[in-house]
Amino acid sequence: MTQTYDAIILGGGAAGLMCAAIASQRGRRVVVLEKADQPGKKILISGGGRCNFTNLNTAPDRYLSANRHFAKSALSRYTASDFLALVERHGIAWHEKTLGQLFCDGSSKQIVAMLLEECRAGGADIRCDQDVTHVAHGNGQFTVTANGADITAAALVIATGGPSIPKMGATGFAYDLARQFGLKVVEPRPALVPLTLGGDDVLFRDLSGVSAPVDARCGKTTFHEAALFTHRGLSGPAILQISSYWRPGDMVEINFLPGRPRGWLRDAKRAAPRASIRSLLKDALPHRLAATLADRLGHEGDLQNLSDKVLDDAENQLLRWPFCPNGSEGLAKAEVTSGGISTAELSSQTMEAKRVPGLYAIGEAVDVTGWLGGYNFQWAWASGWAAAQEL
Template sequence: MERYDAIVLGAGAAGMWCAAVAGQRGARVLLVDHNAEAGRKILISGGGRCNFTNIHTAPDRFLSANPHFAKSALARYTPADFVALVDAHGIAWHEKTLGQLFCDGSARQVVAMLLAECERGGVTLRLGQTLGEVAHRDGAFVVTLPGGDALAPALVIATGGPSIPKIGATGFAYDLARRFGLKVVEPRPALVPLTLGGDETLFRELSGVAAPVEARAGKAAFREAALFTHRGLSGPAILQASSYWRHGEAVGIDFLPERGDGWLIEAKARQPRATLRRTLGEALPERLAGVLADRLEAPEGPLAGCTDRALAAIEARLADWRFHPNGSEGFAKAEVTAGGIATAGLSSRSMEATRVPGLYAIGEAVDVTGWLGGYNFQWAWASGHAAGVAIAERG
């Protein structure tokens, strides 16, 4: 039986960084993954360029049953800290919109960097390993692997959630957590396209049409692009809103968020002979303008023939168009998983289970879910760092 100071299950973003941090601080670490390749989710992120952090990271940009849980880890390992690591490895990067940082080259550079950091920490890496039993006895965790058992006083659950199963994602983290008495907040797809049914299937005919909008779900609002698809709604604004959407609720869309109150009445004064369809077509993609005009049952004649009251009602509808999704495209298309291992059973400083000494949970496996745009990677780095430091401090 091989003995270690810690066994990390999952060679994704959080697991690799946790293992590297603990190893570089003197801990003997075993990093295990059932995939034959480390960092598979990193490799497909950001269109293959890895949106590795966001400079606007703040706790209010994360969802959790406990909105305060992420504060400690995020404060102790910041985007600037990770950027310094990227710079130290000579990886060129650039900022896109809204504080999103991407590699100039390939996401493989980030995976290579993390593997190099693990090597620097003397981490033992075992990929393509089918896990057998995971047990806890006599103050130690025993993991059964094809090559024999491994034992350590610390075990880290870093196997993520079930989003994007085609790359090997599963709900293993939740099964393991429950086995050790930890509660799990019901997992659900997040940052995911929404589907439309019923009389809203008309909008599927707009597949491929995109427009800048403000999308609202619950108390959250996001001003970015929305994209109509053959199944419903997608695009950054919709993906963001989807994390806050619950089945049965509506999603509100402001199709013209830059327009102030009274803009249609002003348009009538400027171009009284223009039709509503033409006026909308000047502000929105033509196909979208046509469908909205049809749904509004707008008069075919000029704006001059519409009362100000009627135009104000049209404005109000366009500013809060209610879609009623009948579902989402599920974990297969979800970028992340909302919910997960309940934070109520974890230390926000160390990520250690309060009732199971030596058991840690980090990254997407935990009930902390970030916005689109690099926030979930920053949570992986921050939570992995917190656990890695805590493991090394155990001695």
Template structure:
């Protein structure tokens, strides 16, 4: 007997990357799925990603590229649905792509192709993607979930939280996933903006005058096991620091901590002393201008304060200048917040979920996937790979005949 219009095998909240992947895989396994999306169309965050070309995965994706209170949690899902699995899917749909730096894969055409591919993967007779469905209440009784959305009631024995985190609220992002998790007694790890520009104040505020200047650097943040270093570009902004290197370390930075920047990462600690021997009449400002944008070179030279020819500068002072350039310390006074954060760090605690199935241990039939969970990837396609992998893991578990009630 066919299911009634409001009765499904599974309800997925959110038609983003993770939700659409879960819907497609579950639908292909024969499940009747309702995907409820409050926006006017699915995949809105996919559409703006990668400058509109969607950095849909990274060939290097592995557990080491993710942050979580439990660094082992992501291993199972990532191992069972790999970057190559998604590349194969993209290829099967005839979507052409290219690799940029550091293993990042982008569509040759448009991110719209990825959204359409995911929708095409959803069997028409099995998956209903319902947009402009604002969820107002969720109830759980007699092993069934009832979801009230825009005046309709949807019921199913399986419910998947795939509504993401609060990053980019202008795209409709909110803390809905965390509120719902808490309703069911699940713990939430403190959510913070991640992959986000840092703001500068105090003595560092003068660097904001360099707005628009970019340079390759090595940037560091964090401490202990949660310490990281990335060698990419940094960009000075009218509020502080951005660019790939800064976005990466922002996930590791905590308020009140310093970050370290190495200008000229290829240079060793003694390089200025070596230049003194070869070019005794050179000065620091001129040398820095050979290697860095003029405005940045001048700002660094002004703060180091060595203006005379190298022949007049003691080796000790040059050594100290080299060390300062190799480990320039900034103390950000904050971030640009969820409004500019690409993703959220923190979320539904992995301690509450099965790493095999993404199902809540306390609430059978309740699943959480994607950015809603306390698993956050690096910049460069990693968060999409987590969305695909966690969505596939949940779908596999939901559609397992041994698990279907």
């Protein structure tokens, strides 16, 4: 027997659950079909198990997309403050870390429980372990075959995310479905992902485990956060952030001493002529990193024996130390997927496909990728909310 609903939501992650909660509380009969054995699996592992559920500094310029204006509407109508109010209404204790990042005091399980409670309040039907084998559209209705049963609805919401972290069951299903309905897909690629080093840079892998606050630059974009050396290359918040802007062949430049004024080595020469570049670096950086940088610079001896030009050259290299990553750690380690269903195909107000009435796409499945630090969750909440207003 075919079951009929007002809306079928494919995917029980952040965006799908948010959409189901809002739509069902608006009186819509909603079913969520989730492939995994429980909903919200990516939520559960996020933020070290405490879920960085939003960011107080959310703004459209913190998102990457082929259309940099697309996210404005949804983000302005459902804000970080709106989601925070929901969190507080459920009595979930939270705290702000750095840079506007909000985390649960307790566990990310609280966010999943909150979303499921909101879905229950509206009577949304949440089904896990669902194997979707067929999706069809005709006569104004979508028909989804899952676990051998047919379900029909006038609206279908793609909320299955991107293929990052495949060990969690992530796939490119959203893109296959979009193409089935004639929607363009912006080439997906790993984002918020560690970068790998080879060639001359491979020596820096010996610093595995060393971290320092830096400025990481790629093109015109710079992030001031910590960088971490790994056995494969570069990671840490600054590198994850810049990876979303990096393309193969691009240089990544690291300022190892951010905040130092121009001419600081010349000033040090006058103030402490018997000091060395190596000793100055050891005073400012982890010793292993300082020793490696000093070795690569190659200027030993007292500052008083080095010319101002040599000092200026050393300062310039420390200011913009070039790395040429030979790749990234890929979708297996990427926190999110950049690219996805083209925003040119969707209404920025409703998330509905312009050429396929009743078809919606939300969350990570769409070509909208936020910075590290709760921005992608806020996009999930906002895009899910926007679609739910129209279901």
